[in-house]
Amino acid sequence: xxxxxxxxxxxxxxxxxxATINCKSSQSVLYSSNNKxxxxxxxxxxxxxxxxxxxWASTRESGVPDRFSGSGSGTDFTLSISxxxxxxVAVYYCQQYYSTLPVxxxxxTKVEVK
Amino acid sequence: EVQLVxxxxxxxxxxxxxxxxxxxxxxxxxxxxxxxVRQAPGKGLEWVSFIYSGGTTYYADSVKGRFTISRDNSKxxxxxxxxxxxxxxxxxxxxxxxxxxxxFYFDYWGQGTxxxxxx
Numbered sequence: 185x186x187x188x189x190x191x192x193x194x195x196x197x198x199x200x201x202x203a204t205i206n207c208k209s210s211q212s213v214l215y216s217s218n219n220k221x222x223x224x225x226x227x228x229x230x231x232x233x234x235x236x237x238x239x240w241a242s243t244r245e246s247g248v249p250d251r252f253s254g255s256g257s258g259t260d261f262t263l264s265i266s267x268x269x270x271x272x273v274a275v276y277y278c279q280q281y282y283s284t285l286p287v288x289x290x291x292x293t294k295v296e297v298k
Numbered sequence: 299e300v301q302l303v304x305x306x307x308x309x310x311x312x313x314x315x316x317x318x319x320x321x322x323x324x325x326x327x328x329x330x331x332x333x334x335v336r337q338a339p340g341k342g343l344e345w346v347s348f349i350y351s352g353g354t355t356y357y358a359d360s361v362k363g364r365f366t367i368s369r370d371n372s373k374x375x376x377x378x379x380x381x382x383x384x385x386x387x388x389x390x391x392x393x394x395x396x397x398x399x400x401x402f403y404f405d406y407w408g409q410g411t412x413x414x415x416x417x
Contacts, residue, residue, distance in 0.1 A: 232409070277342065289343040289345075
């Protein structure tokens with residue numbers, strides 16, 4: 185199985201400041217035939233299901249604010265929130281879908297307001 | 299509008315059985331790849347099972363042989379039959395739609411239903 189490791193486990197950021205979450209996979213999730221990274225990011229607010237934010241490592245889902253951005257390739261990925269808003273307080277998960285059996289998630293990163 | 303609504307969770311003794319349902323609206327379950335993903339209290343996300351549009355099913359090793367995913371096309375509903383339940387199966391169970399094959403990320407999730415396995 186591909187192991188996904190996020191860092192940090194939690195972070196506190198002031199409103200309007202940048203939040204950065206890292207995700208590392210135990211093997212590359214870059215598919216050479218199409219040059220796509222099989223990596224998604226989700227946001228989960230308390231009491232709610234996960235919400236898809238980003239897929240293909242950097243493509244924002246429709247309706248997701250452009251302050252959210254994804255980057256990285258191969259085994260190292262980053263989710264950035266350029267200017268943290270109060271409504272961004274949540275747990276964020278990365279997920280690889282390069283290997284589908286099983287698909288695997290990171291352990292989550294909790295983002296709070298400092 | 300796409301909606302997924304789970305039901306069927308509850309408190310069950312170890313060794314017992316439970317069937318979860320996921321009623322879908324806004325799309326056709328049988329035309330999509332569907333999944334169950336669970337989340338133990340205060341923990342992260344764990345994939346449980348897939349059912350492909352053609353009917354092929356797959357399971358996580360932790361539930362293989364105990365859980366069965368299925369669907370009722372006439373009701374546009376996804377199911378998860380859970381047998382021989384263990385304490386470690388305690389979790390919120392979400393149904394989720396796979397965006398499309400072969401891109402196995404999840405574009406819609408249900409709110410989830412809580413399964414508690416305890417004596």
